Amino acid sequence: xxxxxxxxxxxxxxxxxxxxxxxxxxxxxxxxxxxxxxxxxxxxxxxxxxxxxxxxxxxxxxxxxxxxxxxxxxxxxxxxxxxxxxxxxxxxxxxxxxxxxxxxxxxxxxxxxxxxxxxxxxxxxxxxxxxxxxxxxxxxxxxxxxxxxxxxxxxxxxxxxxxxxxxxxxxxxxxxxxxxxxxxxxxxxxxxxxxx
Amino acid sequence: xxxxxxxxxxxxxxxxxxxxxxxxxxxxxxxxxxxxxxxxxxxxxxxxxxxxxxxxxxxxxxxxxxxxxxxxxxxxxxxxxxxxxxxxxxxxxxxxxxxxxxxxxxxxxxxxxxxxxxxxxxxxxxxxxxxxxxxxxxxxxxxxxxxxxxxxxxxxxxxxxxx
Numbered sequence: 001x002x003x004x005x006x007x008x009x010x011x012x013x014x015x016x017x018x019x020x021x022x023x024x025x026x027x028x029x030x031x032x033x034x035x036x037x038x039x040x041x042x043x044x045x046x047x048x049x050x051x052x053x054x055x056x057x058x059x060x061x062x063x064x065x066x067x068x069x070x071x072x073x074x075x076x077x078x079x080x081x082x083x084x085x086x087x088x089x090x091x092x093x094x095x096x097x098x099x100x101x102x103x104x105x106x107x108x109x110x111x112x113x114x115x116x117x118x119x120x121x122x123x124x125x126x127x128x129x130x131x132x133x134x135x136x137x138x139x140x141x142x143x144x145x146x147x148x149x150x151x152x153x154x155x156x157x158x159x160x161x162x163x164x165x166x167x168x169x170x171x172x173x174x175x176x177x178x179x180x181x182x183x184x185x186x187x188x189x190x191x192x193x194x195x196x
Numbered sequence: 197x198x199x200x201x202x203x204x205x206x207x208x209x210x211x212x213x214x215x216x217x218x219x220x221x222x223x224x225x226x227x228x229x230x231x232x233x234x235x236x237x238x239x240x241x242x243x244x245x246x247x248x249x250x251x252x253x254x255x256x257x258x259x260x261x262x263x264x265x266x267x268x269x270x271x272x273x274x275x276x277x278x279x280x281x282x283x284x285x286x287x288x289x290x291x292x293x294x295x296x297x298x299x300x301x302x303x304x305x306x307x308x309x310x311x312x313x314x315x316x317x318x319x320x321x322x323x324x325x326x327x328x329x330x331x332x333x334x335x336x337x338x339x340x341x342x343x344x345x346x347x348x349x350x351x352x353x354x355x356x357x358x359x
Contacts, residue, residue: 062201090234091198119281120232123295153281155270155292 001081002177003097005121006105007114008087011131011164013039015105016082018164020048023174025079025181030069032061032086039084049073060091063098080181089114093121100184101126104157108132112142115149122150127158127176134163199235202301203243207253210306214252220311222256225303230263232281232298237262261304266297 004012013031020027020043029050031039040052051069053061066083075081083099085092093102104125106114109132115122122128128150136143147159158176162169206227214222225244229235237260244258264277271290276283281298284291 058201060198060201062205094198094202094234116282120234120299123232123281124299149282152284152291152293154294156294 001083001097001099001101002180003083003085003092003099003102004105005085005089005092005102005125006087006129007089007107007110010087010105010107010110012084012087012105013042014164015129015131015162016043016084017046018162018167018170019174019177020046022167022170023080023177025178026077027080027082028073028075028078030061030066030073030081030083032065032084034058034086049078055086059086059088060095061085061097062095066097080177089118089121093118093124101180103127103129105129105131106146108135108141109139111140112146112149115146115153119153122153122157125154125157126180127160127173128154129173130159130161131164133161133169134166199240200243200247202235203240203247203258206303207244207247207251210303211252213306214308218311219252219308221309222253222306223309224257224259224307225253226259226261226305226307228261228263228300228302228304230298230300231265232295233301235260263297263300266295267293268296269293 004015006012016029020029027048029040029043029048031043031050031052032055033039033052034055034057036054037052040050043050051072053065053069055061055065061083070081083097102121102125104121104127106129108130115128130143130146135141150157150159160169160173160176162173164170206225210222210225213219229237229240240260241258248254248256265279265281265283266275267278267281267283267285268275269285269288269290270292272285272288274285274287275296276286276293278293281295282291283293285293
């Protein structure tokens with residue numbers, strides 16, 4: 001299970017829209033939002049199972065909410081489960097959902113100071129994704145500063161840059177996800193579905 | 197805002213244990229909270245006071261024990277305490293270090309008052325008076341007095357933790 005955490009508008013759902021068709025794995029998605037079914041509908045439009053959790057004001061997902069959502073999915077044969085957390089860089093970092101990996105998603109227009117301002121998330125993340133790379137020439141963003149801060153905070157996190165709309169950089173990220181699944185299957189016995 | 201969520205989950209777990217093991221009364225809950233947990237202690241304790249009202253934990257106190265942010269230098273491997281999540285390695289000066297502590301969140305212990313003589317009383321809840329404390333829910337030290345002394349009963353719950 002991969003727990004995607006980022007600000008509202010950082011491109012988490014668009015990232016999934018770019019990732020799911022290229023991944024080559026059977027995936028399911030739990031979507032977390034304060035309101036609306038929109039994100040789950042966007043995922044279902046790709047032919048991928050998705051359940052929407054509406055937190056009714058809650059600023060993060062909690063494990064029991066995810067557990068309840070999982071009951072609505074057919075997990076038989078699912079290789080990888082994504083949880084898209086409520087858009088927020090603070091509270092979701094606090095709550096363990098049972099994920100194998102937290103992934104910090106930050107977009108270029110948010111500014112290069114985000115790792116410094118939200119160290120709890122960026123210190124714990126197994127991967128840091130910088131999205132909307134196509135906007136690099138349009139906004140002021142110090143790429144060296146951003147990755148430098150990520151490196152100081154969390155030198156072992158995998159780092160990816162991508163433009164989800166064009167698909168640039170998505171393959172490297174998909175490769176890391178397949179690797180994560182391989183590591184998981186290598187270290188766990190039984191009940192594992194063969195990858196395609 | 198998330199202090200309330202954390203407290204609600206804590207109270208729920210403790211209540212189910214109190215029910216299962218028939219704890220007559222809970223005096224004190226010690227909770228370890230790492231410094232990188234974005235928890236404001238005063239808010240957490242206030243939330244606890246509100247959350248335990250009308251529960252089996254009513255009248256109990258929550259105390260927080262902090263744990264420093266610790267980082268492991270990727271260059272020389274030592275583990276050091278950092279003032280913040282960015283402190284460089286004090287031994288070799290390398291700025292790159294991974295998180296090694298500061299995200300702890302677990303119940304260190306729960307102090308439960310031993311039941312004395314009304315084990316079969318069905319309506320005793322709420323009648324209990326705090327010994328030597330004038331009945332106030334927020335009296336200083338609990339019945340065991342010295343916080344470092346041995347409480348009446350010392351129950352260890354929650355997940356295991358390093359050191």
